[in-house]
Every structure is written in C-alpha cells, then in structure tokens.
Amino acid sequence: MENQLAVKHLTFSYGEETKKALDDVSFSVKKGEFVVVSGRSGCGKTTLFRLLKRELAPAGVKEGEIFFEGTPQEALSDRQAAADIGFVLQNPESQIVMDKVWHELAFGLENLGEPVSVIRRRVGEMANYFGIHQWFHKKTADLSGGQKQMLNLASVLLMRPKLLILDEPTAQMDPIAASDFIATLKKLNQEFGMTVLLCEHRLEEVLPAAHRVILMERGKIVMDTAPGQVSAGLKQMEEKKDPLVPVLLQSMPGAVRIFYQYDCPGPGPLTVREGKEFLAAHFDCRIKSLPAEEGKTFEEKEKAISLKNVWFRYEREQPDILRGASLEAAKGEIVSILGGNGSGKTTLLHVIAGLQKPHRGSVQIGGKKISAYKNGSLYRQNLSLLPQDPQTLFIKETVREDFLEAAKLVWKTPKDCQEQIRKVAELLELTPFLERHPYDLSGGEQQKAALGKILLLRPEILLLDEPTKGLDAWAKQGLIRLMKQLSDQGITLLLVSHDVEFCAEVSHRCGLFFDGTVISLDQPQVFFSENTFYTTAASRISREQFHQAVTCGQVSALCKENGFLR
Amino acid sequence: MSRKQAAVWAVTLLLSIGLLAAGVSAFRDRNYMMISMMIACLSCVPFYFSYEKKSGSTRRTVILAVMVTMAVAGRLIFGMIPNFKPVAAIVTVTGVYMGASAGFLAGSLAALLSNLFFGQGPWTPFQMAAWGLIGFFAGLPFLKEFLKKAPGYVLYGLFAAVFYSGVMNLWAALSIDSSFSWKAYGAAAVASLPTLAVYGVSNIVFLWLLSAPVGKKLDRIAKKHGIF
Amino acid sequence: MKNHTDVLIVSQNEVPSFGYLCRSVTNSSDGRRELEVRAAPSRKRSGMEIFMNEFSRRHPAVLFLYYLLVLFLTMFAVHPAALAASFGGAFLFYLAENGVKTAMKDLAYYCGVFLLLAVLNPIFSHNGETVLFFMNDRPVTMEAILYGAAMAAMIVSVIFWCKCYQTVLTTDKVLYLFGKTVPRLSLVLSMSLRFFPLLKEQAGRIGKAQKAMGMYAKDSLTDRLLFHVRLFDSLLTWMLENAVETADSMKARGYGLKGRSHFSLFRFEKRDGTLLGAMGILTLGTGAAAIGGMYRFHYYPGISAMQTGLWAVASDLLLVLLFLLPFLIDVKEKILWKISLR
Incomplete structure (x- = not known):
C-alpha cells in the first residue's frame, strides 16, 4: 500500500543545544495504518510529531526529509499542509480557540474559506456523529475534560485530514474519558480508514487497536514492530543485555509485563483476555499465593489524620459533596482513595487541608482539631498539599x-x-x-x-491530589520509590487518584470514594481482588488462578514459583 | 502610514468635525453628551483599522488577547479597594512592550470587556478612548525605553491618572449638565480630586510592582517562542 | 469535572473570589460617576445555555439597528413625553428580561441616581425665569430643576437600555456583526472572552495551592495585596505559556490562510424583516412628526407649553410604540406560549 507519510534520516537539535533531540529517525506510515509511538517523556516523540506538522515545527537545526504522500513537506501548499494533516495536542484546554462549541467546530473551515452553507452541513454532520449536538450551543469553558478533547478531535476532523496526528491526547484525562477517546480513534481507523499516528503512555488499551508500535528512547527509534511481536522484541533486547528493557517494559500492558519472557507460539499475549488464556494454558498454578510479607502494621500507631462523619457542601442550596465521610490514616501510612472524576475526591482533600470547612463532623490533624490551628500554623511543618496542577505552585x-x-x-x-x-x-x-x-x-x-x-x-502529613497525572510509567516508578521512602521516615501520605495500577503498588491501604463517603478501605491485595471492575490488569488476569495477586510483580513472582509448563 | 490608513484617519477627523458642527448648529449646543460619545467611539476606529492592517504573527495576537484578559482580570481581582486598579498599569506595560496600536487595543478592549462585569453605559466609550490612548502613548517609539525604568513610569503613571480623570470628568460634567460648561467641568474635576489621587497612587504602585515582572515575562515568552 | 472546578471559585471568601458582583462603592456624593462599579445582573445559569427572550432571538443586525435608533432618540430627546416613553420602554423591557425582583431593586437604586442628578443641575445652571429661592446668593430656578430632571431621566433611560443591551446583544452577536470588518480585533475579543473562565478557574486553584503552602495567609491588608499581586503574577505566566499553545492550535488549523470565511448560526428570517419594517415605519413617522415640530420643546427661559390635539397625541404614540417594541414582542410571545400550552 502507498505511504501516507515517510520520514527519512531525520535528525534535529534545538537552537543552542548541541544534544540531538532526534537522531537519524526513519519510518513510514501506510495509508489506513494505526501507529502508536511510545517512550519515556523527553525521548523526542513530541519533537518528532511537531516536525511532522509544518506549522508547528520548532526552531532548530533539521536534517533529513519528511514526505507526505510522496511530496516533500516543504513543497506542500499552505492549504494542503493545514487541512490534510490534522494535529491534536496534549492539553485539551489550551487548544480551544473559541468561546462557543459551534464556533470552535467551524474555526478550521472558516480558515480554509469554505462557504457558509458547506460549513453548516459539515458541522451539523460531525456534531451528530460525535454526539456533540447536545452541547452544541454551550460555552467551551463549561465542558468536561473529555468533552473538550473530543471537541478538539472533531474540529480537526472537520477539515477532512488524510493523516491524524495526536500527541498524548489522553494524558490529562481520567481513565474512562481516555478509553472513550481511544475507542473513537479505533472506530475512525477501522470504519473510515483514517491514518492515525498516536503518541501515548498508556499502552494497555491502545496497543490492541494498533497495527504497529514504535518505541523511542533518546531521540532514536529502538523498536518498530507489530504489537504482537513486542514481547519477542523485548526478549531479544534482553538477551543482548540492553539496559533499556526495564524502561520500555514499564509502559507495556500488564499481560506483556508478566509474560514477555516466556516462549509463545505466535504473537505474545497483549490483552487481559489473552493473558488469562496464556496463564491457564502454560502454567500449572498449584501455588496460589506468595508467602505473606512482613507487612507493616499501622493499627497501633498514632493517628495522623482522622475524619469522623464529615459533611460538606459548597453552597447551602447545593447537594452535599461529602456525606458522612470517615477516614483514618496512621503516622507513616500511605493511604490512597480511588474514585471517578467529579466524585468529590479533591474536595475531600481540601477539607482535610483546611481549605474548606465542613458543616458537620470532625476533622483532626495530628490528634488536634483542625480549627485549633490558627493563623496558618496548620501548614507550618505539619500538613502540605500537592495540588493536581503543579503549575499553581510556581511563582x-x-x-x-x-x-x-x-x-x-x-x-x-x-x-x-x-x-x-x-x-x-x-x-x-x-x-x-x-x-x-x-x-x-x-x-x-x-x-x-x-x-x-x-x-x-517539611510536612509531617502530605496530601497528594492526582500525583500521576501526565507522568509516564517510568516516572511513576520513581514516585513510588520516593513515596515509600517518605513513609519510612514517618511521613503520612494520603493520595487521591484514579490510577489503579499506581495505587495498587504504592499504598498500605486503598479505599473507594463513592457517593460522598469512603467505602471499603482495605489493604490493596484485598481491595483489588475483591473488586471486579475497578481493579488492576494483573488482578484481572490472575484472579482465577491465584489468590490476592494484584500487581504485575506479584503475578510474575507466582508464575516463576509455579514454573513454565510449555 | 499607508494610504488607506491615512484615509481612515482623515474620514474620522472629518466626521468628528462634522458632528461637532452639526451638534452646535442644528441642536443649538444641546447634546454634547451624544456628540462626545460618538466622537469617543469614532476616535477608536482609526486605531482599530491600523491594527487590522498591521502584519503580525498569530502568537502575537493571542498574547495581546492575554494582556486584555489580564487587564480585565486586574480590575476584578483587586476589587477590594475602590479605584485602586491595575488596568492603566497593565495597559501601559502592554503598550511599552507590544507597541502603540497593541496598547490602544488592550486599553479600549479592556474597558469594553470589563464593563461586561461592571456594567455598560454611556461612560463606556469614554473609558475605551481614555485607556486606549494611555496604551497608545506608552507604545510610542520615543517613549518606550524611557517608560521601562523608574522615573519614567512614575511620571507616566501620574500622567495616565490625570489624563484618565480628565476624560472621565468630561463625561461626569456632561451628565450633570448636558450642555458643556467649564463650571460643571471644574466642579467635577474638584470633586474627583480624591479619586484622582487614588488613580495616581495605584498607577505608580502597580507600575512599580508589575512593570518589571510583566516585562520580563513578555520578554521571556518572546525569546522562548520567537514572537516579537 | 465541571461542577467541581466551578464551585472552587464560588466557595469561600478567603480565597480570591472574582467579585463579579461588587455591589459596593456608589459614593456618588461627589457628583462623580461611580455607577460603573455596580454589577450587571448575573444571567449565568451554570453551564446551561442562557435562556433568551423573544426579542433577543431576532437577527443581530436588526437588534443592533434598533439599539442605535433607541439610543440616538433618547439622547436627543428633550420632550418629556419622549423621555418618559424611552424610560418606560427600557424599564419594562428590563423587567421582562430579568424578572420583577431584580427590576424593582434596580429601579429603587436608579431613583436615587435620578434624584441626585436632577438636584445637581440647578447648582450649576441658573438660567430660567421662575426663581424658587436663593442659595449662596445664587438663584435656583424651577426651569433648571425640571431641565435637570429631564437630563437625569435621559441618563437613567440610557443606562437601562445599556443594561438590557448586555443580555440582548451578547458578545457573540457583536462579534458576528463586526467579524468581517475587523477580523483580528474580533478574534482578540473572542479569545479574551474564552480566556476569562479559564483564568477564573486557575485563579481559584492557585489561591488554594498558595494558601495550603501557608504563604501570605494572614488577614492584613498588605498580606492581601501582596497575595493578589502574587496571584496576578502566577496567572500571567500561566496564561502566556498556554496562549502560545492556543496559537499553535490555531496555526495547525490553518489560521492565517488567505480568504477566511465567516460562519454563524444566525439567519435572517421573515420575522426579522417584519421587525425591521415596523422599525422603519415608526422611524419615518417620528421623523415626519419631528419635522412637523411635534416634539419641539424648551426649558429655558421658560417651560414651553405642552402641545395638545390629535396630532400631538398621535406623534407621542408613535414614540411610545417604538420604545415599547422589545417589551411588546416579549410579552406577546409569553402570552402565545401560555395559550398554546392550554
């Protein structure tokens, strides 16, 4: 099939720096292909993507060539360059230009100078297809994060691009909105033959939809293969003692992380279902659980945070956000609260941080009532909050x-x-x-x-709001190590997150926030193995064979114990 | 100045004179209010057209939109002390760093938009013209560098306060007594002395607090993304 | 997501709440206009599309013309009947748009403004022949008081028209009208509008984050001022950085190509034509009446006598009709709606 895009020996470095951001990158994308690019942040994928879209190309020294449908990039007309290559950026918010949804949709077509009747027809069709008609007249600022990114996608698609480039479009979204978004991309690719080039950290859902995956590291392509061959590729690299393997592995779907080292006829397992089948077929599974670890117990420790029957609402006429929430965290404990977007998790943190006052119930910090802390003494070497958006802290x-x-x-x-x-x-x-x-x-x-x-x-108690937002898998591992270290120093950590995998690995206890209260607060092994849907990929793969194995590490260790059957 | 731009200036000037003449003759010195409002509106036109004709990058346009937003936000954020507002200071900085016509736009649009929250009224065109011109003068090439440093911006802050107050007193005088009289204007000016003092102090304080950091930020963005 | 960010701001006073409704400062005793600080009634109904009254649904161009006409007539009016009609029209329309409660509250407020302005005129103007009394050896005349009242009525009417203007000619309509003539300017304006809610949300977040660090958390005025300066600082950096990405997204979608077109949802319908026609006829009628001298009126040196007779009543009626158009259209639609529900 014809190439939609071809990149030949592309090397790039930013103006003053001598370090190469891209180093001899070559690849091509066929028409109708769905290609996923992944790698640690800073590996050069954003630079690569921006170079592919002429209008966004960063300033610097560029060598090599980029061809779009066989034409060199420089030879494209302005109109072609703008319309034929659609680009969706990471931040859903800052891409939106217009005040109203309908105007945002029309923006690209206006730029192309399409007549009003054509714009009306196309916008109407697209709004219907994406289910945007329900919020067609709304202000763009009133949309949810998922809706915003969907709007960005729709307004790019309206220009009828031949190639769709997306730079980490789901990084700022919650898991549910993210999987909706990925599903839409999949549909566009399968039903309309749209060529898609996607950059993504979360491969769990994307990989099964893709035709090819490209892994990058330090400005170079280290792997370019079909998703099913990723395990094999990783294994080959490991045999060559490539130090990159653990880095690349971190971002892989659970099934790949657990089973990549075992031989497999045909493509290796990618999805949870394939992982389950692989586990059942190739392992005997007599040993059901790992020997109990010398786990820390916090039951006798003094309580750092204690919430009892807390009720909170923003306005008197509004419904309660917290409805009798109770929660305790001992000194040095890591407690995670999981829950969907808009469930009120952040509000919970704000109440604990004294930024909001509950109208009923008690909040105690370090055994002292929160109202007893006067004049900001609550925040003096005592309690600190890491907000969701790190930029709010920089002055x-x-x-x-x-x-x-x-x-x-x-x-x-x-x-x-x-x-x-x-x-x-x-x-x-x-x-x-x-x-x-x-x-x-x-x-x-x-x-x-x-x-x-x-x-x-120097906080004694650290509250973290969605600390993994926008982090790649490797950075998450670093954060896990750091948080454990802090916990060992006796610092109490309370985080709210929707990152299931992260919470399973880091916490001493996990709870689900639902309907204004914290329910089912328990150790992660118990918490995640009891849950059927709100749980980790490792737990879903192994729940029928193993007992309370919820992280990839645990399942992997159990597999080793049991031995590979073949 | 291009020919088209000159034409726009000329037409506006003629229209203003025509309006004045019409006002004086046909309506017998009545409705200074209406006429002055129209002149205030018309005075914005050439600046707007000159901005349209100027070539500038998309990024520059967006950054101007940010400065307008910040000026409006400034008027809202510092809502606690009446008249103690950073609008003139922000408009001045915009003029200094982004040029005269951008300065005018920032000032006049800030007036228009902030009145969405503070209430539109007959005073809107006066505010638009007053703040717009404050931004415009600050962006004049021979003033720019002078205004970046200490004695410059203090003087300009005072000038801006007097200028703004002067324009707004016109509106105040006209609303007391719709035919213009120096007596009413004088009374309005005297009555507004306290607010004038607050304007002056706030302009100087905010220019002192904001001009260096805002300038630094604009410079940084400009350098990082190659904008200006 | 939406709920939770929105409420962040509405919440507590200690965090910099954008005081949309700064209903304070109306110290007009010095004769200076501080009205500007008074807020427009908030019509925002959290995220829902703003409900539009019938008149507001007309084509923006017709609405704009109507506003020009009304403001022009009001400002040139001297005749008491014309002023009364203008004020009546503006106030009734305001009432139809905003409900009785808001309208009455505002009416009370503007009565005060009216009185103040009416009283100020005789202090400066000593024309007129009917001297009522002397103040500081200066005559205070009845004519000056009445003239002051007329001017005050004019200003208050204009203010009410402007207040309605904000809900009728919303910014998207203004942008539609001028988008073609001054595209870059209208882009700046519409982006600013877009940035505003973003800024508001971010201000709330920054306020919380900074407070939880225990910085400038005290209640003193300097702490509050410095806190706001920090907030402003941080907001500006954030806005500038994000604006560059907005610019990128615009360029990526071909902004700046030659021959940009302008899309809008507005369509000129039959009812717009009808309204335009009605406006035209009424304007011609009032014009004719004005040329015929039906609105001639003077305050100085003495108040002129009111004109009577059929023609005078008819020409006054024309004005009343013209000013009442928006109110009548709104009310007619409300009644028709009720009937159709039966």
Missing part, C-alpha cells in the same frame, strides 16, 4: 528561587536553606534543572519540582 523565575521561598519558611539562615535545597534537588534528581524556569520543564519534571517545593516545607 518565581527559576526553580531554585521557588525552592528558596519555601525553604525560608522553615529554615532561618541562608546557608541552611541552600543546604536543604541541595538535598531535596538531589533526592528528586532535579539538580540540573534548578536554574531553569519552572515552565520550561517537562510535565513530569514540573510535578517533581512541585513536590520538591512542598517537601521543603
């Missing part, structure tokens, strides 16, 4: 200045401050970024910098 021109501002609240002498900043920066591997502007960091680095600023406040 200064460099990371160091931001850190210093926080450090000054705790330490008196400049020497102490600098010493503490050095320590925190080292802990978070932020030392090279200290002199940079916070907004010049990547999403993951920003998250770390925000955490650093919070840690300099």
